[in-house]
Amino acid sequence: MADNLKNSILEATREVIPGSGRAGLHEPELKGNEIAYLTRCIESSWVSYLGEYVERFELELAQVTNTKHAVVMVNGTVALHAALVVAGVKPDDEVLVPSLTFVASANAVSHCQAIPHFIDSEEQTLGLDPDALEAHLGQIAEMRDGACVNRQTGRIIRAVIPVHIFGHPVRMKELQRVASKYNLVIVEDAAESLGSQMNGRPLGGDGLMGVLSFNGNKIVTTGEGGAVVTNDEEIAARLKHLTTTAKTPHAYEFNHDEIAYNYRMPNINAAVGCAQLEHLDDFIKRKRQLADRYARAFAAIDGVQVFTEPEGAASNYWLNAILLDRSNADARNEVLEHLIADKLQCRPVWTPMHKLPIYESAPRASLEVCEDIAARLINLPSSPCLAEI
Amino acid sequence: MADNLKNSILEATREVIPGSGRAGLHEPELKGNEIAYLTRCIESSWVSYLGEYVERFELELAQVTNTKHAVVMVNGTVALHAALVVAGVKPDDEVLVPSLTFVASANAVSHCQAIPHFIDSEEQTLGLDPDALEAHLGQIAEMRDGACVNRQTGRIIRAVIPVHIFGHPVRMKELQRVASKYNLVIVEDAAESLGSQMNGRPLGGDGLMGVLSFNGNKIVTTGEGGAVVTNDEEIAARLKHLTTTAKTPHAYEFNHDEIAYNYRMPNINAAVGCAQLEHLDDFIKRKRQLADRYARAFAAIDGVQVFTEPEGAASNYWLNAILLDRSNADARNEVLEHLIADKLQCRPVWTPMHKLPIYESAPRASLEVCEDIAARLINLPSSPCLAEI
Numbered sequence: 001m002a003d004n005l006k007n008s009i010l011e012a013t014r015e016v017i018p019g020s021g022r023a024g025l026h027e028p029e030l031k032g033n034e035i036a037y038l039t040r041c042i043e044s045s046w047v048s049y050l051g052e053y054v055e056r057f058e059l060e061l062a063q064v065t066n067t068k069h070a071v072v073m074v075n076g077t078v079a080l081h082a083a084l085v086v087a088g089v090k091p092d093d094e095v096l097v098p099s100l101t102f103v104a105s106a107n108a109v110s111h112c113q114a115i116p117h118f119i120d121s122e123e124q125t126l127g128l129d130p131d132a133l134e135a136h137l138g139q140i141a142e143m144r145d146g147a148c149v150n151r152q153t154g155r156i157i158r159a160v161i162p163v164h165i166f167g168h169p170v171r172m173k174e175l176q177r178v179a180s181k182y183n184l185v186i187v188e189d190a191a192e193s194l195g196s197q198m199n200g201r202p203l204g205g206d207g208l209m210g211v212l213s214f215n216g217n218k219i220v221t222t223g224e225g226g227a228v229v230t231n232d233e234e235i236a237a238r239l240k241h242l243t244t245t246a247k248t249p250h251a252y253e254f255n256h257d258e259i260a261y262n263y264r265m266p267n268i269n270a271a272v273g274c275a276q277l278e279h280l281d282d283f284i285k286r287k288r289q290l291a292d293r294y295a296r297a298f299a300a301i302d303g304v305q306v307f308t309e310p311e312g313a314a315s316n317y318w319l320n321a322i323l324l325d326r327s328n329a330d331a332r333n334e335v336l337e338h339l340i341a342d343k344l345q346c347r348p349v350w351t352p353m354h355k356l357p358i359y360e361s362a363p364r365a366s367l368e369v370c371e372d373i374a375a376r377l378i379n380l381p382s383s384p385c386l387a388e389i
Numbered sequence: 390m391a392d393n394l395k396n397s398i399l400e401a402t403r404e405v406i407p408g409s410g411r412a413g414l415h416e417p418e419l420k421g422n423e424i425a426y427l428t429r430c431i432e433s434s435w436v437s438y439l440g441e442y443v444e445r446f447e448l449e450l451a452q453v454t455n456t457k458h459a460v461v462m463v464n465g466t467v468a469l470h471a472a473l474v475v476a477g478v479k480p481d482d483e484v485l486v487p488s489l490t491f492v493a494s495a496n497a498v499s500h501c502q503a504i505p506h507f508i509d510s511e512e513q514t515l516g517l518d519p520d521a522l523e524a525h526l527g528q529i530a531e532m533r534d535g536a537c538v539n540r541q542t543g544r545i546i547r548a549v550i551p552v553h554i555f556g557h558p559v560r561m562k563e564l565q566r567v568a569s570k571y572n573l574v575i576v577e578d579a580a581e582s583l584g585s586q587m588n589g590r591p592l593g594g595d596g597l598m599g600v601l602s603f604n605g606n607k608i609v610t611t612g613e614g615g616a617v618v619t620n621d622e623e624i625a626a627r628l629k630h631l632t633t634t635a636k637t638p639h640a641y642e643f644n645h646d647e648i649a650y651n652y653r654m655p656n657i658n659a660a661v662g663c664a665q666l667e668h669l670d671d672f673i674k675r676k677r678q679l680a681d682r683y684a685r686a687f688a689a690i691d692g693v694q695v696f697t698e699p700e701g702a703a704s705n706y707w708l709n710a711i712l713l714d715r716s717n718a719d720a721r722n723e724v725l726e727h728l729i730a731d732k733l734q735c736r737p738v739w740t741p742m743h744k745l746p747i748y749e750s751a752p753r754a755s756l757e758v759c760e761d762i763a764a765r766l767i768n769l770p771s772s773p774c775l776a777e778i
Contacts, residue, residue, distance in 0.1 A: 030434055038427045047417060048606070107649065107650075223657045245492060253737065254491075254740050257747065272436065337640075358646065
């Protein structure tokens with residue numbers, strides 16, 4: 001049975017990616033103005049954190065996410081950390097995070113000396129389940145002086161981080177209702193979802209802040225990079241100040257009015273980002289074509305489903321995913337190794353955060369759906385170039 | 390008197406920088422292989438944190454600093470933070486730092502939830518004074534179970550950060566003796582001193598770790614960038630692990646064995662660094678020529694001295710500095726503004742850390758020399774290109 005399954009999954013994948021060549025999980029495509037813009041940086045000597053591309057990239061990111069402001073930083077992890085600090089997350093607060101996410105979502109909470117509190121996901125979106133969140137808070141939380149307090153730990157639950165897994169939108173309307181009920185700040189982790197839309201609106205602007213990532217395997221890369229987008233002018237100014245050493249303006253004196261960070265994105269990285277953004281629409285178009293081809297190739301195969309975007313969504317399909325039927329979950333590693341042996345760079349979803357020893361003592365809701373998804377999910381090669389083959 | 394002084398200082402500076410054009414404080418020179426190496430990154434798609442230039446830059450930085458290992462990161466501030474964590478600095482520890490330094494030296498301590506403890510500087514090197522440190526520890530510290538404890542606060546004093554100000558070496562031998570006596574880890578802040586030498590040996594390798602910076606105004610730039618160098622293989626491995634999300638090796642599983650950071654330097658930034666390093670000897674040669682020309686131009690001027698390297702040192706003269714005589718300290722801002730009005734980008738030294746409200750409650754030694762230097766010092770334009778005019 002496992003043999004049949006792994007062979008038919010390999011065949012379906014190879015129907016989409018013909019031949020026997022290697023296919024990476026997500027490789028960047030840098031065929032636009034990257035070299036031209038970099039050359040301009042070098043020839044002008046504007047290579048560091050001030051420069052035309054930093055300003056332009058921030059303007060364009062705000063446009064793409066339909067927000068008013070963007071502040072670029074060196075990567076998504078530090079961008080999330082800065083966003084949480086500005087959101088008012090204090091040491092010993094709790095922050096609600098899906099357990100099914102990349103470790104950065106939880107680590108950024110820890111970097112505030114706060115504690116991640118893990119919430120279940122849903123199969124429909126792969127993201128945090130607002131209904132499960134509401135039920136969980138109903139059991140463990142109460143409002144005291146306008147703050148949501150975890151009765152079990154006595155700590156304030158300050159914020160919630162919905163993560164748009166593989167580019168697919170969390171049910172933000174439902175989450176906003178729950179967040180409002182419990183006075184939780186929403187910081188959207190849109191690291192994987194640049195260009196994804198829900199009901200025609202781009203993701204990233206539904207929380208107080210949204211966090212983007214541009215590392216090498218993202219849909220748009222700056223080498224490494226990140227940003228925080230927001231509609232709030234004061235918050236944008238505070239983010240810029242906090243991530244650029246909090247130097248106060250003066251002709252020559254060096255004063256700093258808070259203990260701040262250096263998270264500045266260099267102009268050369270922003271230059272690559274500007275060149276990449278010029279192709280975002282094309283990348284999305286091809287990645288959606290690729291997702292469509294996977295869906296067709298797997299349609300007739302028993303025992304496995306291709307994950308497709310939730311209703312109303314137009315996802316960027318950052319990483320394509322298949323879910324084995326529950327009865328085939330035991331075969332996940334065998335299937336994975338069969339694909340990898342054929343030079344197809346596939347992987348399981350991240351180990352859920354609550355399964356990592358570093359977070360074994362973190363507070364949590366029931367995480368059944370998360371564990372169920374993690375046991376059955378396999379990501380398939382998803383580079384935009386694969387749509388052209 | 391102030392009029393005479395400011396005019397003769399302007400004249401002397403304009404003798405070195407002829408004409409009436411603008412001169413920046415320290416502008417990068419990017420006339421080597423920067424574009425070629427960047428093009429290679431883009432064409433090969435290796436733009437993120439893995440790639441040939443990351444490996445090469447690390448090897449070359451180890452060579453240049455005469456150490457065994459280098460780990461590159463996104464900037465000097467996070468490199469210092471990572472080094473302190475690996476040095477064993479724990480929340481509520483104290484770390485000895487000169488008050489006369491850029492704010493990053495103190496902030497990196499705060500980022501460990503530790504407390505900077507400010508130490509005086511000496512006029513001979515502009516850096517931390519080992520004798521003053523020893524006298525201060527003699528008054529306030531005692532050894533308990535092998536740890537240096539501040540009797541006044543009850544906290545452990547874990548480490549000391551000598552900063553080689555403007556590229557001039559701290560008296561490391563004397564500091565090593567004091568550090569050894571009090572069991573303090575030395576983390577060298579060599580952010581400003583790449584290429585400087587003491588008695589023929591490059592700076593950066595005298596502590597357990599040394600920290601470098603490559604931001605836009607440093608002698609070698611990667612846009613923004615930093616590194617930690619060390620002779621200890623285990624420490625190097627630990628630094629790499631801690632700054633790259635602490636992912637454990639596996640063919641496809643995502644596990645992380647500590648709450649770690651993403652401080653990875655992208656390959657494109659390392660590519661610029663490799664191209665820059667090819668010119669380090671030339672940059673140093675020209676910057677030392679420039680320092681020599683300032684020394685000669687100011688030799689006959691009363692009331693001000695050019696700072697020259699300590700005996701035994703061959704400094705990179707990152708930023709040239711003049712020190713007004715004490716009797717002229719009141720005229721510092723007037724002189725500064727006179728130079729700036731002539732399009733010469735000059736500046737005072739940083740506001741001493743203990744004068745910033747953010748660090749007003751930090752423990753400290755007597756800081757008389759630091760305050761005296763800060764009141765009288767002016768940095769002059771120091772770009773390597775100025776030596777060629």
